[in-house]
Amino acid sequence: MVRCLRVPLEDGESVRNMLRQNGVLDLSHQIGREEGHLLIPIVGTSSGLGYDELDIELSPIPRKETDYRKLLDLPQDLLESLPSSFDVIGDVAILKLEETLIAHAPQIADALMATNQRLRSVALDRGVKGEMRVRDLEPLRGSHDLSSVHTEYGVSMEVDPSLAYFNPRLSRERKRIADLVSDGEVIADMFAGVGPFPLVICKHSSPSHVFAIDLNPQAVAMMRRNILRNRLQDRISAIEGDSKESVRKLPDLDRVIMNLPHMSEEFLFYALYKLRPGGVVHLYKILERDDLVPFQERVLSIAATSGRVVNIEGVQELKTYSPTMSVYCFDLRC
Numbered sequence: 001m002v003r004c005l006r007v008p009l010e011d012g013e014s015v016r017n018m019l020r021q022n023g024v025l026d027l028s029h030q031i032g033r034e035e036g037h038l039l040i041p042i043v044g045t046s047s048g049l050g051y052d053e054l055d056i057e058l059s060p061i062p063r064k065e066t067d068y069r070k071l072l073d074l075p076q077d078l079l080e081s082l083p084s085s086f087d088v089i090g091d092v093a094i095l096k097l098e099e100t101l102i103a104h105a106p107q108i109a110d111a112l113m114a115t116n117q118r119l120r121s122v123a124l125d126r127g128v129k130g131e132m133r134v135r136d137l138e139p140l141r142g143s144h145d146l147s148s149v150h151t152e153y154g155v156s157m158e159v160d161p162s163l164a165y166f167n168p169r170l171s172r173e174r175k176r177i178a179d180l181v182s183d184g185e186v187i188a189d190m191f192a193g194v195g196p197f198p199l200v201i202c203k204h205s206s207p208s209h210v211f212a213i214d215l216n217p218q219a220v221a222m223m224r225r226n227i228l229r230n231r232l233q234d235r236i237s238a239i240e241g242d243s244k245e246s247v248r249k250l251p252d253l254d255r256v257i258m259n260l261p262h263m264s265e266e267f268l269f270y271a272l273y274k275l276r277p278g279g280v281v282h283l284y285k286i287l288e289r290d291d292l293v294p295f296q297e298r299v300l301s302i303a304a305t306s307g308r309v310v311n312i313e314g315v316q317e318l319k320t321y322s323p324t325m326s327v328y329c330f331d332l333r334c
């Protein structure tokens with residue numbers, strides 16, 4: 001039985017709003033009807049509004065499950081190793097699973113689709129591969145076309161994660177860098193992918209120009225469309241090529257972004273060559289947590305061979321990469 005208010009139809013809307021505002025509307029049951037009246041369920045015993053109150057049977061509102069794990073019928077040890085979250089790029093979910101769960105991937109994808117209305121596809125991530133750092137993705141459910149539009153800090157980007165690298169978990173880092181940029185800076189992103197750093201920077205700060213380089217022709221094609229989509233064609237130039245070569249042809253730089261975390265330091269020499277005194281490099285690197293100090297020594301020695309003195313102004317630990325490794329950003333000032 002549910003306690004209800006018997007409210008004339010014409011008062012129904014206003015009473016319902018009042019009950020909701022006062023936190024006494026029972027949201028777990030449907031509203032009933034009876035000749036010219038609504039039967040509005042309430043929590044507690046009395047609303048104090050002066051309408052008739054009665055106890056009746058009302059149908060419960062079915063609650064939609066939002067935790068995909070609750071829909072899966074798997075042995076307990078497998079349930080415990082299911083990831084609690086997963087990356088979503090636009091309307092595509094990227095599923096990373098432990099080896100023991102791979103055989104159940106289609107079932108897991110069904111559960112994700114059932115609990116997330118906005119998903120159009122679910123794909124299994126078999127790891128980032130090759131020089132262009134593209135994910136090996138196996139479409140599991142929904143459309144096999146994995147291209148969609150992803151939004152981050154007011155920037156909308158076309159991303160196909162099966163053709164170009166993109167990591168939605170770096171959004172806060174991109175905004176952090178955008179907030180550091182001063183008016184009029186000349187910036188290079190040496191590994192720009194589909195352009196998220198340049199786009200977020202130009203959306204939230206006022207550099208005079210950002211040069212965005214990438215080796216992957218498909219990433220550069222998407223980046224060009226993203227620049228137009230966000231009407232930033234006067235402030236961002238997309239360049240297809242090897243950044244070791246391309247960066248040489250640029251004007252002197254105030255800031256360089258180097259997000260190639262498995263080997264970015266191999267390109268540091270070329271970045272420093274173009275950096276103005278006082279300029280900044282953001283160098284991303286995957287490291288064993290114990291290797292932080294030796295890596296910083298290595299950075300200082302690369303700078304010395306380039307004839308530059310750099311100061312490590314900050315080290316940010318951005319995310320865990322493995323039980324012993326993390327992704328770091330080193331902020332270096334020349």
Ligand SMILES: C[S@@+](CC[C@H](N)C(=O)[O-])C[C@H]1O[C@@H](n2cnc3c(N)ncnc32)[C@H](O)[C@@H]1O
Nearest residue numbers: 132165166167191192193214215216242243259
């Ligand atoms: C880790 S991804 C970063 C992409 C982008 N910055 C982002 O945050 O989404 C590294 C990118 O570097 C590009 N890349 C690898 N080697 C390169 C090189 N020698 N010159 C230019 N780009 C390169 C890859 O194609 C890939 O898009």
